[in-house]
Amino acid sequence: MKSTVVAGLFATGAVAQGGPWSQCGGNNWQGATTCVSGYTCVYVNDWYHQCQPGAGPTTTLRTSTTKTTSTAGATSTSPSRGKFKWFGVNHSSAEFGKGIFPGTWGKDFIFPSTSSIQTHINDGYNTFRVAFAMERLVPNQLTGSFDAGYLKNLTDTVNFITSKGSYAILDPHNFGRYYDKIITDKAAFGSFYTKLATQFKSNSLVVFDTNNEYHDMDQQLVFDLNQAAINAIRAAGATSQYIFVEGNSWSGAWTWAQTNDNLKGLTDPQNKIVYEMHQYLDTDGSGTSTACVSTDIGVQRVQSATNWLRANGKVGMLGEFAGGANSVCNQAVTGLLEHLKANSDVWLGASWWAAGPWWGDYMYSFEPPSGTGYVNYNSLLKKYVA
Ligand SMILES: *[C@@H]1O[C@H](CO)[C@@H](O)[C@H](O)[C@H]1NC(C)=O
Ligand SMILES: CC(=O)N[C@H]1CO[C@H](CO)[C@@H](O)[C@@H]1O
Numbered sequence: 001m002k003s004t005v006v007a008g009l010f011a012t013g014a015v016a017q018g019g020p021w022s023q024c025g026g027n028n029w030q031g032a033t034t035c036v037s038g039y040t041c042v043y044v045n046d047w048y049h050q051c052q053p054g055a056g057p058t059t060t061l062r063t064s065t066t067k068t069t070s071t072a073g074a075t076s077t078s079p080s081r082g083k084f085k086w087f088g089v090n091h092s093s094a095e096f097g098k099g100i101f102p103g104t105w106g107k108d109f110i111f112p113s114t115s116s117i118q119t120h121i122n123d124g125y126n127t128f129r130v131a132f133a134m135e136r137l138v139p140n141q142l143t144g145s146f147d148a149g150y151l152k153n154l155t156d157t158v159n160f161i162t163s164k165g166s167y168a169i170l171d172p173h174n175f176g177r178y179y180d181k182i183i184t185d186k187a188a189f190g191s192f193y194t195k196l197a198t199q200f201k202s203n204s205l206v207v208f209d210t211n212n213e214y215h216d217m218d219q220q221l222v223f224d225l226n227q228a229a230i231n232a233i234r235a236a237g238a239t240s241q242y243i244f245v246e247g248n249s250w251s252g253a254w255t256w257a258q259t260n261d262n263l264k265g266l267t268d269p270q271n272k273i274v275y276e277m278h279q280y281l282d283t284d285g286s287g288t289s290t291a292c293v294s295t296d297i298g299v300q301r302v303q304s305a306t307n308w309l310r311a312n313g314k315v316g317m318l319g320e321f322a323g324g325a326n327s328v329c330n331q332a333v334t335g336l337l338e339h340l341k342a343n344s345d346v347w348l349g350a351s352w353w354a355a356g357p358w359w360g361d362y363m364y365s366f367e368p369p370s371g372t373g374y375v376n377y378n379s380l381l382k383k384y385v386a
Pocket of ligand 2 (some may be wrong): 095173287298353
């Protein structure tokens with residue numbers, strides 16, 4: 001998984017010019033520092049300068065990092081201004097140590113770094129999906145009481161985000177399961193949301209995500225769990241918040257229209273349901289490879305979901321997406337975001353998978369300052385902030 005793609009492209013010498021989207025500078029960089037025709041070497045951060053579309057001097061530009069792509073009229077990949085309601089990053093770490101419950105803070109799991117969140121806010125992002133484990137919040141049973149320590153840390157993270165005016169998506173990263181067993185008790189599931197909503201109902205910048213990636217479950221059960229969560233959240237008095245529902249088959253956008261068509265029947269008295277889908281661009285769509293299938297795979301994979309949303313008068317959020325640090329993925333991700341933006345009547349936003357203090361050299365890590373995804377995609381993603 002460790003990504004060596006970008007460094008490998010020009011690791012062989014200082015002769016060649018950098019190709020599209022390749023690295024062209026940064027601390028300790030040994031390769032080419034100029035780009036092929038039509039591309040400009042753009043300062044991204046101290047560790048990374050990148051060949052981005054656009055005419056101009058082929059030397060490194062230190063300033064105006066994200067504005068330099070506008071001059072290449074022929075370049076269809078140059079994004080225009082975004083109008084997403086939500087655009088941001090998953091912060092994943094509080095759910096780490098799956099299976100080790102409750103586990104030890106600082107060893108098995110940790111909460112997101114507020115300074116990293118602040119960096120993302122400074123970059124312009126306004127939405128953070130905060131993953132957590134239901135087994136840590138309610139250790140004994142779904143209907144049980146919250147663990148005070150875990151709740152406090154989760155609440156501190158949420159409050160940090162929303163005190164800055166950003167949205168915090170509460171993401172029980174549980175796959176429709178509790179201690180690895182598919183949740184079938186809808187009333188108990190609802191009671192979890194009663195407690196969660198009671199806790200956060202006065203904070204309108206909180207978004208309730210009903211659960212991360214249901215999969216291999218009865219389709220009616222997925223419907224029922226989502227509806228139970230919606231009913232409980234509203235009954236608890238949380239009426240201003242958006243609710244993100246997720247679907248079966250890992251909430252994949254590419255299979256949504258076939259698999260999750262029944263979810264169009266979900267109802268909310270506040271009419272604030274958003275369909276959260278996920279989409280990765282590797283062969284099996286699992287988000288486990290640095291490679292993307294093709295430069296237009298992003299658009300291909302979400303097109304049917306776009307059609308489904310519009311045909312049914314629904315709105316969606318691409319709650320997880322990512323791509324490896326290479327030119328094919330860079331173009332595929334650009335195409336994906338352009339498509340979402342062009343259809344922003346039905347796609348309200350997107351959030352990258354993922355940041356978190358413990359991702360290390362993970363191929364998609366958006367943890368500043370040196371996560372592979374952050375280094376390679378921040379300058380692109382920043383262009384889409386709300
Ligand atoms: C909460 O965070 C504090 C550090 O701020 C840590 O000492 C404590 O163990 C954490 N507790 C839980 C349950 O996460
Ligand atoms: C796509 C991806 O990497 N998903 C991972 C997200 O993090 C959880 C753990 O929190 C993993 O189980 C997933 O594989």
